[in-house]
Each structure stands twice: as C-alpha cells, then as structure tokens.
Amino acid sequence: xxxxxxxxxxxxxxxxxxxxxxxxxxxxxxxxxxxxxxxxxxxxxxxxxxxxxxxxxxxxxxxxxxxxxxxxxxxxxxxxxxxxxxxxxxxxxxxxxxxxxxxxxxxxxxxxxxxxxxxxxxxxxxxxxxxxxxxxxxxxxxxxxxxxxxxxxxxxxxxxxxxxxxxxxxxxxxxxxxxxxxxxxxxxxxxxxxxxxxxxxxxxxxxxxxxxxxxxxxxxxxxxxxxxxxxxxxxxxxxxxxxxxxxxxxxxxxxxxxxxxxxxxxxxxxxxxxxxxxxxxxxxxxxxxxxxxxxxxxxxxxxxxxxxxxx
Numbered sequence: 001x002x003x004x005x006x007x008x009x010x011x012x013x014x015x016x017x018x019x020x021x022x023x024x025x026x027x028x029x030x031x032x033x034x035x036x037x038x039x040x041x042x043x044x045x046x047x048x049x050x051x052x053x054x055x056x057x058x059x060x061x062x063x064x065x066x067x068x069x070x071x072x073x074x075x076x077x078x079x080x081x082x083x084x085x086x087x088x089x090x091x092x093x094x095x096x097x098x099x100x101x102x103x104x105x106x107x108x109x110x111x112x113x114x115x116x117x118x119x120x121x122x123x124x125x126x127x128x129x130x131x132x133x134x135x136x137x138x139x140x141x142x143x144x145x146x147x148x149x150x151x152x153x154x155x156x157x158x159x160x161x162x163x164x165x166x167x168x169x170x171x172x173x174x175x176x177x178x179x180x181x182x183x184x185x186x187x188x189x190x191x192x193x194x195x196x197x198x199x200x201x202x203x204x205x206x207x208x209x210x211x212x213x214x215x216x217x218x219x220x221x222x223x224x225x226x227x228x229x230x231x232x233x234x235x236x237x238x239x240x241x242x243x244x245x246x247x248x249x250x251x252x253x254x255x256x257x258x259x260x261x262x263x264x265x266x267x268x269x270x271x272x273x274x275x276x277x278x279x280x281x282x283x284x285x286x287x288x289x290x291x292x293x294x295x296x297x298x299x300x301x302x303x304x305x306x307x308x309x310x311x
Contacts, residue, residue: 010127011035013054015045015071016089017063021114025058028116034123042071049081056127058110058119061090061097069104076105083134085126089114146235149225152199154192156183157230165301166235167191170218172305187233190214195233198222247307253294260287265304 009032014025017040026036037054039045041063057075061068068088075081088101091112098109107126110119146163150156159167159181167181171188186192194212201210202224209223221234247258256277263273270281270288277284292298295306 008035009033010055010123011037011052012123013037013039013045013048013057015039015042015057015063015068016060017041018060021060021089021112024114024116025119028119029123032120042066042068042074045071046074046081049075049084053081054084056123056130057084057086058123059086059088059106061088061101069100072101072104072106083130085130087122087126146237148187148233148235150187150195150231150233151229152231154187154195156181156185156187158183163235166218166237168301169305170214170235172302173215173218191220191233194220195222195231251295251306253291257287257291257294260284261291261303261307264288264300265307 012029012034014022014029014036016022016025022038022040026038029036037048037052039048043065045057045059059068059072063071066074068090072086072088075084075086082105086106087108087110088106089110089112090097090101101109108122110122146160146166148156148159148163164181167188170191171181174188174190181188187195191214194214198210198212209221211219211221213219217237219236221236223232223234224230225232244255244258244262247253247261248255251258251261253261259277260273263276268276270284273284274281288300291303295303297303297306
C-alpha cells in the first residue's frame with residue numbers, strides 16, 4: 001500500500017552510488033520544495049518504487065550491480081512503473097550510450113558534472129509534460145465520446161472506453177465474433193474498408209474530414225491529425241425511435257423491462273436508471289437478469305445489439 005505524501009512540487013527518486021552527487025541533488029531539490037527519495041543502486045530503486053511511487057526518476061548510468069540501463073529497462077517493463085519519466089545522469093558522451101538510454105525508455109539526459117539550475121529546469125519541463133499527458137488520458141477515459149486514433153494501416157493507437165463499447169456492439173450487429181478491440185488491433189473489416197477508401201480519396205483529390213454510414217444505427221467521421229501518420233475516427237450512434245411500447249411489442253418484454261432496456265440502449269448505468277425510474281439499482285439489476293434471459297443474451301452490449309436487430 002502506497003504511503004500518503006505531503007503536498008509539494010512532486011516526488012523525485014535519485015538513484016546514484018556517489019555520496020557527493022546524492023547530497024548535492026538532495027539539497028537542490030529539497031530547497032525547491034520537492035520530496036526527495038534516495039537509492040544507491042538499481043535493485044534498491046526497484047524495491048523502493050513498490051512502496052512509494054515517485055513522479056520522476058534521476059538515474060545514474062554507472063552503478064554497481066545492475067547499471068542504469070538495466071534498471072530503466074526493468075522499470076519500463078513493469079506496468080506499475082512504466083509511466084514514470086526517467087532522466088539519466090551520466091558523464092558518458094559516446095553516441096551509442098546516449099542512443100541506448102533512449103531505447104530503454106529514458107526521456108532525457110543530464111550530463112555530469114551536475115548543474116543544479118539545469119536539473120531543476122529539466123525536471124520542471126518533464127513533470128509538466130507528463131502531468132498534461134496524464135490529464136488528457138484521464139479526460140479521455142471519462143468522456144462519453146467514442147474516439148479512436150489509428151495509423152495509415154488502420155491499426156488502433158488509442159481509444160476511449162466509449163469506443164470499445166461502440167466497436168463491440170458494431171461487431172455483434174455484423175455477426176462478427178464477440179471480442180474486445182484493443183490498442184494495436186486493426187479496425188473491424190467494414191470500418192477498415194471505409195477508412196482505406198477515404199485515404200485513397202484523400203490522396204487523389206485532397207479534402208479533409210468525411211462522414212460514413214456503416215449500418216443501421218452506426219456511423220463514423222474520419223479526419224486527419226497534425227501527425228502525418230495519425231487519423232481520428234469519431235464513432236457515432238444514431239438516435240433510434242425506441243420507446244417502451246415498441247420494445248415491449250417487438251421483444252416480448254414487460255413494460256418496466258422495456259423501459260430499462262431503452263435506458264440501457266442510451267448508455268445509462270443501473271444507478272442512473274434507478275434514479276430515473278425512482279427505484280433501486282438492485283431492482284434494476286433484477287429486471288436486467290430477466291431481460292437477458294428472455295433475449296437469450298448475457299451482456300448489456302448483446303442486449304443493445306438485439307434491440308438494433310429487432311426493434
């Protein structure tokens with residue numbers, strides 16, 4: 001369990017086996033209102049991060065035991081520490097060493113002898129960039145928009161949770177195997193075909209964003225990004241005229257079950273549906289079990305797909 005830390009500019013882990021460097025860096029960072037953690041070798045650093053996760057790591061290259069390169073490689077291979085930015089500290093100037101450090105996942109280098117003002121400036125820049133990226137990632141995880149980033153091959157770079165749900169429901173409607181679509185996967189065949197057609201037209205005629213209707217209830221918009229090999233797909237669901245009366249008749253449900261299924265199809269949670277219908281989430285879940293049984297499905301997504309097919 002991670003320890004609670006007092007408010008400050010951030011927590012910096014210094015990994016260095018030279019006492020003079022540790023003293024200089026520790027004093028510099030403490031005076032700048034950073035919380036300072038210290039390790040004298042790679043193994044100690046790896047063990048310490050299990051208990052207290054720093055915001056950034058200053059990592060010496062030449063150390064006893066495992067060197068800085070191996071330490072960084074280990075940290076980047078562990079999902080719990082992979083996102084922590086690493087800045088190498090080294091007196092080495094050979095190009096191969098610099099390239100190796102970047103290949104192991106380091107963001108930057110600080111060349112010895114250490115200059116306190118430079119260390120503070122680099123830490124501030126990288127912490128600011130990392131925090132901005134994490135804010136953006138948290139925002140994407142909570143927005144309702146179904147958005148996907150792909151490369152020119154149609155392989156997914158990142159996607160929001162709403163996009164995962166959209167792709168799952170689309171695959172079900174297309175009678176594709178029910179499987180999660182994740183980063184590095186190719187787009188589903190029909191979506192990929194639209195994307196490739198758009199790329200070809202873009203190369204020949206130019207233009208910008210384009211809209212496509214894929215199937216009943218599903219459409220997408222495609223647009224290029226600033227990066228030459230990145231494109232954004234906005235996945236949309238068309239508003240359907242699903243009323244409890246229609247769903248009850250088409251799917252042979254009770255009126256309350258039809259109401260709940262209608263709100264599920266609009267993306268509401270059990271808690272939200274309970275508030276709308278003035279009932280408890282537990283009661284909503286019990287109705288949902290009856291809906292699954294009547295429709296012959298086992299998930300909310302499959303129930304919505306059934307609505308798309310029959311309602």
